[in-house]
Amino acid sequence: MEYKDxxxxxxxxxxxxxxxxxxxxxxxxxxxxxxxxxxxxxxTKDRPAFILHDGPPYANGDLHMGHALNKxxxxxxxxxxxxxxxxxxYVPGWDTHGLPIEQALANKGVKRxxxxxxxxxxxxxxxxxxxxxxxxxxxxxxxVRGDWDNPYITLQPKFEARQIxxxxxxxxxxxxxxxxxxxxxxxxxxxxxxxxxxEYQDIKSPSIYVAFGxxxxxxxxxxxxxxxxxxxxxWTIPANLGISVNPEFTxxxxxxxxxxxxxxxxxxxxxxxxxxxxxxxxxxxIAGQDLEYVVAAHPIYGRDSLIxxxxxxxxxxxxxxxxxxxxxxxxxFNIGKKYDIGILSPVNNRGVLTEEAPGFEGLFYNDAxxxxxxxxxxxxxxxxxxxxSHSYPHxxxxxxxxIYRATAQWFASIEAFRPELLxxxxxxxxTPSWGETRLFNMIRDRGxxxxxxxxxxGVPIPVFYAENDEPIITEETIExxxxxxxxxxxxxxxxxxxKDLLPAGFTHPGSPNGEFTKETDIMDxxxxxxxxxxxxxxxRPELRYPADLYLEGSDQYRGWFNSSLITSVAINxxxxxxxxxxxxxxxxxxxxxxxxxxxxxxxxxKVMNQYGGDILRLWVASVDYTADVRISMDIMKQVSEVxxxxxxxxxxxxxxxxxxxxxxxxxxxxxxxxxxxxxxxKLQDVIKAVRTHxxxxxxxxxxxxxxxxxxxxxxxxxxxxxxxxxxxxGQDNTDRRAMQSVMYDTLQxxxxxxxxxxxxxxxxxxxxxxxxxxxxxxxxxxxxAVEQEDFEALRTKWAQIITVRNAILKALEEARNAKVIxxxxxxxVTVFADEATTALLSDQDINFAxxxxxxxxxxxxxxxxxxxxxVVVDNVAVLVEKATGEKCERCWSISETVGQSESHxxxxxxxxxxxxxxxxxx
Numbered sequence: 001m002e003y004k005d006x007x008x009x010x011x012x013x014x015x016x017x018x019x020x021x022x023x024x025x026x027x028x029x030x031x032x033x034x035x036x037x038x039x040x041x042x043x044t045k046d047r048p049a050f051i052l053h054d055g056p057p058y059a060n061g062d063l064h065m066g067h068a069l070n071k072x073x074x075x076x077x078x079x080x081x082x083x084x085x086x087x088x089x090y091v092p093g094w095d096t097h098g099l100p101i102e103q104a105l106a107n108k109g110v111k112r113x114x115x116x117x118x119x120x121x122x123x124x125x126x127x128x129x130x131x132x133x134x135x136x137x138x139x140x141x142x143x144v145r146g147d148w149d150n151p152y153i154t155l156q157p158k159f160e161a162r163q164i165x166x167x168x169x170x171x172x173x174x175x176x177x178x179x180x181x182x183x184x185x186x187x188x189x190x191x192x193x194x195x196x197x198x199e200y201q202d203i204k205s206p207s208i209y210v211a212f213g214x215x216x217x218x219x220x221x222x223x224x225x226x227x228x229x230x231x232x233x234x235w236t237i238p239a240n241l242g243i244s245v246n247p248e249f250t251x252x253x254x255x256x257x258x259x260x261x262x263x264x265x266x267x268x269x270x271x272x273x274x275x276x277x278x279x280x281x282x283x284x285x286i287a288g289q290d291l292e293y294v295v296a297a298h299p300i301y302g303r304d305s306l307i308x309x310x311x312x313x314x315x316x317x318x319x320x321x322x323x324x325x326x327x328x329x330x331x332x333f334n335i336g337k338k339y340d341i342g343i344l345s346p347v348n349n350r351g352v353l354t355e356e357a358p359g360f361e362g363l364f365y366n367d368a369x370x371x372x373x374x375x376x377x378x379x380x381x382x383x384x385x386x387x388x389s390h391s392y393p394h395x396x397x398x399x400x401x402x403i404y405r406a407t408a409q410w411f412a413s414i415e416a417f418r419p420e421l422l423x424x425x426x427x428x429x430x431t432p433s434w435g436e437t438r439l440f441n442m443i444r445d446r447g448x449x450x451x452x453x454x455x456x457x458g459v460p461i462p463v464f465y466a467e468n469d470e471p472i473i474t475e476e477t478i479e480x481x482x483x484x485x486x487x488x489x490x491x492x493x494x495x496x497x498x499k500d501l502l503p504a505g506f507t508h509p510g511s512p513n514g515e516f517t518k519e520t521d522i523m524d525x526x527x528x529x530x531x532x533x534x535x536x537x538x539x540r541p542e543l544r545y546p547a548d549l550y551l552e553g554s555d556q557y558r559g560w561f562n563s564s565l566i567t568s569v570a571i572n573x574x575x576x577x578x579x580x581x582x583x584x585x586x587x588x589x590x591x592x593x594x595x596x597x598x599x600x601x602x603x604x605x606k607v608m609n610q611y612g613g614d615i616l617r618l619w620v621a622s623v624d625y626t627a628d629v630r631i632s633m634d635i636m637k638q639v640s641e642v643x644x645x646x647x648x649x650x651x652x653x654x655x656x657x658x659x660x661x662x663x664x665x666x667x668x669x670x671x672x673x674x675x676x677x678x679x680x681x682k683l684q685d686v687i688k689a690v691r692t693h694x695x696x697x698x699x700x701x702x703x704x705x706x707x708x709x710x711x712x713x714x715x716x717x718x719x720x721x722x723x724x725x726x727x728x729x730g731q732d733n734t735d736r737r738a739m740q741s742v743m744y745d746t747l748q749x750x751x752x753x754x755x756x757x758x759x760x761x762x763x764x765x766x767x768x769x770x771x772x773x774x775x776x777x778x779x780x781x782x783x784x785a786v787e788q789e790d791f792e793a794l795r796t797k798w799a800q801i802i803t804v805r806n807a808i809l810k811a812l813e814e815a816r817n818a819k820v821i822x823x824x825x826x827x828x829v830t831v832f833a834d835e836a837t838t839a840l841l842s843d844q845d846i847n848f849a850x851x852x853x854x855x856x857x858x859x860x861x862x863x864x865x866x867x868x869x870x871v872v873v874d875n876v877a878v879l880v881e882k883a884t885g886e887k888c889e890r891c892w893s894i895s896e897t898v899g900q901s902e903s904h905x906x907x908x909x910x911x912x913x914x915x916x917x918x919x920x921x922x
Contacts, residue, residue: 001915001919003889003890003906003907003911003915004890006890006914006915006918006919007727007728007890008659008726008727008728008729008731008736009655009727010651010652010654010655010656010658011655011658011659012651012654012655012658012768013768014650014651014654014655014764014765014768015651016647016648016651018612018614018643018647018761018764020608020611020612020613020614020615020760020761021608021609021610021611021612023612023760023764024141024143024608024612024613024614024760025141027760027763027764028140028141028143028760031145031763031776034775034776036145036776036778037145037146037147037148039776039778039779040082040088040145040778040779041087041088041089041542043779044082044086044087044088045087046087047085047086047087048085048086048087049086049087049088049089049543049544049548050078050081050082050086050087050088050548050549051088051089051537051543051544051547051548051549052074052077052078052081052088052090052547052548052549052550052551053532053533053536053537053543053547053549053550053576053577054074054090054091054092054093054146054152055070055093055529055550055551055552055556055560056093056094056095056152056154056529056532056560057070057094057095057135058094058095058096058098058100059094059095059096059101059128059131059132059135059153060100060101060104060131061131062134062135062138062603062605063135063138063139063603063604063605064586064594064601064603064604065586065594065601065602065603065604065631066553066585066586067135067139067604068142068604068616068620069583069586069620069625069629070551070552070553070583071139071142071144072142072144072616072617072620073551073581073583073620073625073699074090074144074551075142075143075144075145075146075617075756076617076620076621076699076756076757077549077551077581077697077756078090078145078146079145079755079756079759079778080694080756080782082778083752083755083756083778083780083781083782084691084694084695084781084782085781089147089542089543090145090146090147091146091147091150091151091152091536091540091542091543092136092139092144092146092147092148092151092152093151093152093153093154093532093536094128094131094132094135094151094152094153094154095154095525095528095529096125096128096131096132096153096154096155097124097128097154097155097457097458097459097522097525097528098397098455098457098458098525099189099191099397099398099455099457100397101124101127101128101131101457102124102455102456102457103397103398104127105120105123105124105127110123112456116494117456117494118491118494118495120456120457121456121457121491121494122491124456124457125155125491128153128155129153132151132153136148136151138604138605141605141608141613142604142608142613142616142617143613143614143617143759143760145759145778152532152535152536152540154459154525154528154529154532154535155489155490157485157486157487157488157489157490158486158535158539159531159532159535159536159539160459160485160486160489160490161482161483161485161486162482162531162534162535162538162539163459163523163527163528163531163534163535164459164462164478164481164482164485165478165479165482165534166527166531166534166535166567166571167461167462167478167523167527168462168473168475168478168479168482169570169571170412170567170570170571171473171478172475173416173570173571174413174416175412175413175416175417175570176410176411176412176413176451176473177410177411177413178408178409178410178411178471179408179409179411180343180406180407180408180409181330181333181406181407181409181411181448181450182326182327182328182329182330182332182333182345182404182405182406183404183405183406183407183409183450184197184198184393184402184403184404184450185349185351185402185403185404185405185407186395186397186398186400186402187349187350187351187352187364187365187400187402187403188395188398188400189395189397189398189455190349190350190454190455191453191454191455192407192409192450192452192453192454193395193402193450195446195447195558197395197396197397197524197526198393198394198395198396198402199393199394199396200391200392200393200394201391201392201394201399202389202390202391202392203389203390203392203401204387204388204389205232205233205387205388205389205390205392206232206234206369206373206385206386206387207230207231207232207384207385207386207387207388208230208231208232208234208373208376208382208383208384208385209228209229209230209271209274209275209319209382209383209384210228210229210230210231210237210299210323210376210381210382210383211226211227211228211261211299211380211381211383212226212227212228212229212243212296212297212298212299212305212321212381213225213226213296213297213299213381214226214227214262214294214295214296214297215295215296215297215304215305216294216295217294218293218294218295220286220290220291220294221253221262221286221291221294222260224260225253225260225261225262226259226260226261226262226296227243227261227262227263227296227307227321228261228262228263228271228319228321228383229243229318229319229321229322229323230317230318230319230323231323232388232390233328233369233403234368234369234372234373234376235347235353235365235366235368235369235372236323236325236328236329237299237300237323237325237372237376238300238301238346238353238356238357238358238360238372239325239326239327239328239344239345239346239347239357240298240305240323240324240325241304241305241306241324241325241326241336241341241342241344242305242306242307242308242324242326242335242336242339242341243296243305243306243307243308243321243322243323243324244307244308244309244310244312244313244321244322244324244331244332244335245264245288245291245292245307245308245309245310245313245320245321245322246264246288246309246310246311246313246314246320247287247288247289247292247309247311248288248289249264249265249266249288249313249315249320250264250265250266250285250286250287250288251263251264251265251285251286251287251288251291251320251321252264252265252268252282252283252284252285252286253282253283253284253285253286254268254272254277254280254281254282254283255280255281255282255283256277256279256280257279260283262286262291262321263319263320263321264288264315264319264320264321265282265285266315266320267315267318267319267320268282271319274384275383275384288309289309291307291309292307292308292309293306293307294306294307295307299376299379299381300359300372300375300376300379300381301358306339306341308324308335308338308339308341310322310331310335312331312334312335324336325344326341326342326343326344326406327343327344327345327346327405327406328345328347328403328404328405328406329404330404330447333406343406344356345405345406345407346361347365347403347405349454350364351364351365351366351403352364352365353365353368359371359375360372360375365403366401373385409450409451409452409521410450410451410452410461410463410519410521411448411449411450411451411452412448412449412451412527412566412567412570413448413449414443414446414447414448414449414566415448417569417570418443418444420569420573421443421565421566421569422440422443422444424565424568424569424573424574424575425439425440425443425565425575426440427574427575428575428577428578428579428580429578429579429580430579430580430581431579431580431581431582431626431696431697432582432626435554435557435580435582438554438557439557439561439562439565439580442557442558442562443562443565446562449524449563449566450524451523451524451527452521452522452523452524453521453522453523453524453525454520454521455522456494456522457522458522458523458524458525458528459490459522459523459527459528460490460493460494460518460519460520460521460522460523461519461521461522461523462477462478462481462482462493462519463518463519464477464498464501464502464516464517464518464519465498465516465517465518465519466508466509466510466511466516467510467511467512467513467515467516468510468511469510470508470510471519472508472510472516476503476506477502477503477506480501480502480503481493481501484501493518498516498517498518499514499515499516501518502516524563526559526560526562526563527563527567529560529563529564530560530562530563530564530566530567531567532564533545533546533547533564533567533568533576534567534571537576545576546568546574546575546576546577546578547576547577547578548577548578548579549577549578549579549580549581550564550576550577550579550580550581551580551581551582551583552582552583553582553583553584553585554582554583554584554585555585556582557582561577561580561582564576564577581697582626583625583626583629584625584626584627584628584629585628585629586628586629586630586631587628587629587630587631588600588602588630588631588632589630589631589632589634589635590630590632591628591630602631602632602633604616607619607633607636610633610636611636611639611640612760613760614643614757614758614759614760614761615636615639615640615643616636617757617758617759618639618642618643618703618757618758619631619635619636619639620699621699621700621702621703621757622639622642622700622703622704623700624700625699625700642707643758643761645707645710645711645715646706646707646710646754646758646761647761649710649714649715649719649750650747650750650751650761650765651765652719653714653719653743653744653746653747653750654747654765654768654769656719656722656726656739656740656743657740657743657744657747659731660737660740660741660743660744661770662741662744662771665732665737665740665741666737666741666744667734667737667738667741669788671734671738672738672741672742673735673738673845673846674794674843674845674846675718675721675846675847675851676738676739676741676742677788677790677794678794678798679713679718679742679746680742680745680788681788681791681794681795682709682713683709683742683745683746683749684785684786684787684788684791685785686705686706686709686713686749686753687749687753687782687783687784687785688785689701689705690702690705690706690753691782691785693705694756694782699757702753702757703757706750706753706754710750714746717802718742719743720853721850721851721853722739722743724850724853724891724893725739725850726739726740726743728890728891728910728911728914729914730914730917730918731918733914747765747769748769748771748783749783751765751766751777752777752780752781752782752783753782753783755777755778759777759778762777763776763777763778765777797840800837800840801840801846801851803874803876804831804833804837804840804841804876805851805852806873807871807873807874807876807878808829808831808852808854808878809852810871810873810878811829811870811871811873811878811879811880812824812827812829812852812854812880814871814880815827815880820880820881820882821880821882823892824852824853824854825853825854825855825883825892825893825894826855826882826883826894827854827855827856827880827881827882827883828854828855828856828857828858828880828881828882828883828884828894829849829852829854829856829857829858829878829879829880830858830859830860830870830878830879830881831857831858831859831860831876831877831878831879832860832861832862832863832864832865832866832870832876832877832878832879833859833862833863833875833876833877834862834863834875835862837875837876838859838861838862841859842859854883855883855885855893855894855895856883856884856894860877860879863875863876863877866879867879882894883895884896885897885898886898886899888906888907888908888911889906889907890906890907890908890911890915891908891910891911893908895908895909897909897910900912901916903916903920904916
């Protein structure tokens with residue numbers, strides 16, 4: 001007889017190697033065939049809803065790692081919630097309007113100016129849908145579950161119609177207005193931008209100090225004296241209409257050689273150093289408020305430059321005399337309005353100076369810096385020119401610098417309902433908690449929202465103009481335009497004349513001849529995505545408004561979180577979300593931002609092609625997503641090792657319960673051995689902790705708890721000692737069935753707990769199980785933690801036992817290194833300890849030899865009685881010696897019972913009994 005054939009070795013067809021890049025698409029095909037999303041929703045349809053509203057990624061180009069991080073986080077939330085008592089419909093979406101698509105077409109050779117706006121927009125729409133399909137395929141490849149056949153897309157007529165109604169509601173409440181204001185203007189995009197479309201990069205700028213001679217001193221200053229201003233934008237000097245001073249500051253008239261200059265006294269030393277004044281003296285001091293209405297002369301044009309008092313003037317930098325161009329700055333605009341000095345913005349859409357800047361017309365603003373500085377020098381007004389690097393606003397699409405430029409734009413008022421916005425933030429739950437302060441401060445400090453853009457590809461601003469230029473926004477016109485968009489799409493705005501877009505028979509007192517024109521600007525794309533709470537949550541019957549959760553990157557505090565909040569509070573008085581969760585950015589392995597120029601970009605598809613979607617998902621679960629996270633192929637290799645350990649543990653568990661039927665073979669908890677009850681308790685602890693961390697969106701904690709349980713509690717302990725029972729004992733042996741009972745429950749629990757993270761793997765293993773609970777693990781619920789009366793006692797007792805076991809393992813390792821033993825089964829272990837520990841180790845219900853995988857276990861006396869060669873660890877002394885007896889051919893333990901059986905002389909007594917009972921032919 002071959003005794004190895006009598007061992008009950010693990011049996012499983014579940015492959016050791018996942019080969020995920022090849023196998024995951026097959027699993028996804030199976031999900032498609034069974035329509036897993038529909039099955040999950042049908043199973044949970046009577047449960048309370050949990051709605052995670054998808055923030056729309058922009059439909060342009062392949063997915064980057066930030067997309068993957070975001071969508072996997074959402075998918076883990078949704079999968080967990082659907083397995084814990086909720087109905088979780090998930091509708092993915094896309095943002096499809098805006099400049100990048102216009103640019104993409106231009107890059108493909110589309111001649112925008114050779115076609116009508118409507119024709120160009122058709123090409124934009126086609127391109128957007130191509131990108132949606134491209135990205136949808138990649139999102140599905142990561143294993144994200146949702147209604148991919150019916151996503152929301154912001155260019156869809158139904159959505160656009162709802163967006164028009166949001167605009168109309170805000171207009172009805174007086175929150176929409178047209179005004180001339182300085183806004184961020186992108187010459188590269190030829191459009192106004194909102195704050196959310198601005199990013200900061202370092203640039204080199206000129207720094208100039210300029211003298212403005214006094215023209216009318218009002219008896220306060222003299223005409224032989226000059227105000228000194230400082231600016232880093234020489235191109236705005238032609239737009240100067242005044243100088244601002246702080247009424248609370250003391251100003252000094254400083255005598256330098258034969259000249260006199262006026263600056264804030266508090267900045268005198270700094271200015272003197274910068275302008276290299278070797279000898280200077282204060283001629284006299286003047287209160288800032290006394291300078292009000294003094295008139296200086298523009299250094300190039302000689303026109304009036306009014307001295308005005310403003311609190312925005314500080315002593316942080318400059319001279320305390322602030323160059324004021326109302327057409328090119330917010331503070332400048334506000335003080336210019338207060339003093340009614342007019343608005344001058346001699347720069348066109350392309351950033352080129354106009355004829356309103358005589359001598360510099362036709363120059364791009366940045367090129368004009370040099371010529372204007374030269375003109376100031378020729379006039380004797382330039383006191384200092386230098387250059388410095390600093391952070392400057394850029395267009396986040398084109399990556400080119402922006403300017404402040406006063407133009408007539410459409411705005412959504414923030415000031416009108418700011419208190420309601422701030423209260424809505426207080427009513428929202430934030431993860432992480434600092435998100436509340438961030439969003440609160442942004443809303444508290446932000447100006448009115450510029451919602452108009454001078455582009456073609458977007459939702460038109462639904463405003464008509466009467467013959468007298470009066471804007472027309474009425475409930476009637478809004479409703480009519482919304483219905484037209486719903487039926488035909490917004491392209492109709494560019495295909496028809498204004499009169500054909502108005503309701504039949506429409507009249508207006510401002511148009512006695514019945515003539516009307518229409519607005520040509522489109523809406524900021526943030527208004528599109530900021531309206532999804534109406535166009536999606538309110539529109540779709542399976543969803544609900546407000547949503548339970550919005551989950552996006554931390555940049556969305558100024559983006560989607562922000563615009564959605566404004567539109568929702570404006571029309572309904574509350575936030576569109578009950579909770580906000582934000583994540584950081586994805587950096588490379590060295591903590592650098594990913595960029596094409598550095599060559600450190602890692603695309604999700606590369607990771608999936610090499611490792612698989614579940615490895616990518618496991619990485620997402622492993623990181624602290626609330627901060628910026630790092631990824632590299634080395635990091636992915638480490639994650640794949642963790643995955644391999646998890647997969648092989650699942651495989652080992654499955655292989656060892658292949659002959660176990662939970663209906664007939666299960667051993668009741670009360671009848672389990674103590675070691676099995678201890679392991680069952682540890683499993684319940686894991687279930688309880690993991691579920692709590694899932695509830696709190698703490699996925700890294702889930703990852704670490706499961707990883708530690710698999711590596712430490714299972715692999716290094718329970719499954720290690722299990723081999724001496726489940727392989728060796730008879731099939732129906734009670735100890736064996738006890739361990740199988742715990743193993744079976746552990747396998748089932750782990751598969752369910754891991755499903756939100758690695759669904760391909762858990763579903764693959766599920767298909768190998770002989771159970772009828774469900775055709776997919778995705779159609780089950782999370783395990784519920786069970787509490788038993790003896791858990792606390794077990795926890796205390798086994799903490800001590802594990803401490804002793806660790807000491808024994810250390811001693812065995814040292815004995816192995818010293819060549820005293822080879823494998824641990826060759827050892828006899830004698831433990832010397834204090835009275836309490838000795839009593840613990842004398843428990844006859846626990847097989848301590850089996851627990852430590854040694855052939856003989858002896859409890860010695862006190863620690864002080866241990867021989868010198870014993871290894872002392874934590875007040876426990878362990879003596880390791882060669883076990884006495886012969887090696888059993890079947891179980892490999894050393895036993896003095898080997899040879900006692902006449903039928904099986906090479907086996908120990910236990911193995912001989914098993915073979916006799918189960919394998920001897922009748």
